[in-house]
Amino acid sequence: MNSRLTHLECTWCGKEHAHAQPIRTCPDCGKVLFARYDLAAVKREVNRDALSGRPSDMWRFYELMPVIDPKNVVTLGEGGTPLLRARNLGAMLGLENLYIKDEGLNPTGSFKARGLSAAVSKALEVGQTRVTMPTAGNAGGALAAYAAKAGMEATVFMPKDAPEANKKECLALGSNLVLVDGLINDAGRISQEKAQQEGLFDLSTLREPYRAEGKKTMALELAMDLGWRAPDVIVYPTGGGTGIVGMWKAFQELRALGWIDSPQPRFICIQAEGCQPLVKAFHEGSKTAEPWANASTDAAGLRVPAVFADYIILEVLRETGGTAIAVSDSEMVHAMREMGTAEGVFPAPEGAATLVGLRRLLDQNLLQGSETVILMNTGSGYKYMDLLSAP
Numbered sequence: 330m331n332s333r334l335t336h337l338e339c340t341w342c343g344k345e346h347a348h349a350q351p352i353r354t355c356p357d358c359g360k361v362l363f364a365r366y367d368l369a370a371v372k373r374e375v376n377r378d379a380l381s382g383r384p385s386d387m388w389r390f391y392e393l394m395p396v397i398d399p400k401n402v403v404t405l406g407e408g409g410t411p412l413l414r415a416r417n418l419g420a421m422l423g424l425e426n427l428y429i430k431d432e433g434l435n436p437t438g439s440f441k442a443r444g445l446s447a448a449v450s451k452a453l454e455v456g457q458t459r460v461t462m463p464t465a466g467n468a469g470g471a472l473a474a475y476a477a478k479a480g481m482e483a484t485v486f487m488p489k490d491a492p493e494a495n496k497k498e499c500l501a502l503g504s505n506l507v508l509v510d511g512l513i514n515d516a517g518r519i520s521q522e523k524a525q526q527e528g529l530f531d532l533s534t535l536r537e538p539y540r541a542e543g544k545k546t547m548a549l550e551l552a553m554d555l556g557w558r559a560p561d562v563i564v565y566p567t568g569g570g571t572g573i574v575g576m577w578k579a580f581q582e583l584r585a586l587g588w589i590d591s592p593q594p595r596f597i598c599i600q601a602e603g604c605q606p607l608v609k610a611f612h613e614g615s616k617t618a619e620p621w622a623n624a625s626t627d628a629a630g631l632r633v634p635a636v637f638a639d640y641i642i643l644e645v646l647r648e649t650g651g652t653a654i655a656v657s658d659s660e661m662v663h664a665m666r667e668m669g670t671a672e673g674v675f676p677a678p679e680g681a682a683t684l685v686g687l688r689r690l691l692d693q694n695l696l697q698g699s700e701t702v703i704l705m706n707t708g709s710g711y712k713y714m715d716l717l718s719a720p
């Protein structure tokens with residue numbers, strides 16, 4: 330198997346850059362870089378039906394992944410998560426084809442494992458041994474795990490009010506943990522300063538091109554599990570938006586490969602009422618999102634006041650006919666129990682937020698009963714025990 334990565338392309342100015350170097354954002358304009366592949370070669374060399382016979386982790390899509398030498402792949406078995414038919418919730422809501430993609434089953438209990446497996450692998454390939462990152466919580470645990478596996482030194486900057494589980498896992502997995510009195514954007518500033526002072530490689534999401542490549546495998550799996558077609562709707566809890574960007578990119582690649590011919594799904598961006606920069610920008614018709622002042626929500630992953638890839642996400646929502654919805658913390662916590670009771674899936678509050686958002690879509694008549702709808706449960710509820718009061 331050969332990765333068919335060819336180069337990096339700026340999503341803003343379109344300039345192309347080499348991938349065989351430590352690189353983060355576009356050296357010319359500072360915006361998000363996308364990994365580009367020789368899709369004609371992939372089309373020639375790979376039969377999509379053979380992919381289901383490969384081991385079920387996310388590296389089964391190796392040709393569409395950015396690591397050239399397989400020896401550099403740092404894996405803990407991420408990906409291959411179940412696409413569960415949510416028949417009970419579907420019956421309650423009048424939806425025949427409702428599914429939950431349960432990302433809580435990844436190593437370190439969230440979908441962040443996919444992005445960090447890809448980013449740490451590529452950092453290793455371009456010679457990095459000391460990495461750093463700001464995180465709302467789950468990404469920090471994932472970085473700690475993959476850095477440990479790779480034998481790298483990791484320093485994680487996390488808001489001091491992040492979930493206890495995230496702090497403890499970072500320490501147990503051997504990373505240096507620095508608690509920051511502020512939000513993820515403050516942690517990001519400090520992480521970048523440290524990176525410059527101490528020569529660390531900063532893996533902030535979408536400020537390097539490869540975490541999105543890991544997250545894109547969620548869409549590759551969805552298409553494969555649905556018999557090589559895209560779902561109609563993906564409901565996604567959005568912080569920095571790497572998952573939306575990655576999945577949208579994946580469906581573009583799948584269409585270019587001729588592996589699917591269905592249109593892009595409608596992407597539905599769910600944010601918390603206390604931090605909804607994308608929801609506001611979407612409904613105001615803006616192309617970029619203003620930072621959200623005094624951001625606050627119990628769903629740590631959604632506490633991202635300034636969104637670096639705002640221009641991409643807003644375009645994806647508009648281009649695909651999607652929308653953006655804000656939900657309250659109490660609704661999310663209630664929906665954790667509801668999803669758990671109906672489907673046996675114990676979601677993170679971020680994942681449960683998708684169920685609240687789904688109800689809003691139905692209330693607004695934005696869904697048809699026969700459409701294939703995916704709720705992305707991005708993490709495990711086991712990390713958020715403090716949110717659930719004792720019986």
Ligand SMILES: Cc1ncc(COP(=O)(O)O)c(C=O)c1O
Nearest residue numbers: 568569570571572630679707708
């Ligand atoms: C459980 C969970 N869901 C969703 C998100 C938001 O992810 P993204 O950055 O892809 O928007 C996070 C980010 O920390 C998270 O931990």
